[in-house]
Amino acid sequence: MKEKIGNNAGSVWTVLSAAGGRKSLKEVKKLTKLTDKDLYAALGWLARENKIVFAEEDEIFVALS
Secondary structure: OHHHHHHHHHHHHHHHHHOOOEEEHHHHHHHHOOOHHHHHHHHHHHHHOOOEEEEEOOOEEEEEO
16 A cells, blocks of 8 residues: 555656646646545655645645645
8 A cells, every 4th residue: 555655646746747846636636647545645645755735726736845
């Protein structure tokens, strides 16, 4: 399970890096093709490592920290 979450976190990281470091949650989900459960686990992994931050404007955005 840990390996899967780590791999998914890598996918999220790759998407954010290629996008200049900022995307909406909706866009990240679409680009990574992860389920809600897998996406949120990957985001939690990255947030715990202080690799990403969340910002709320009109909708929630994820950005590299």
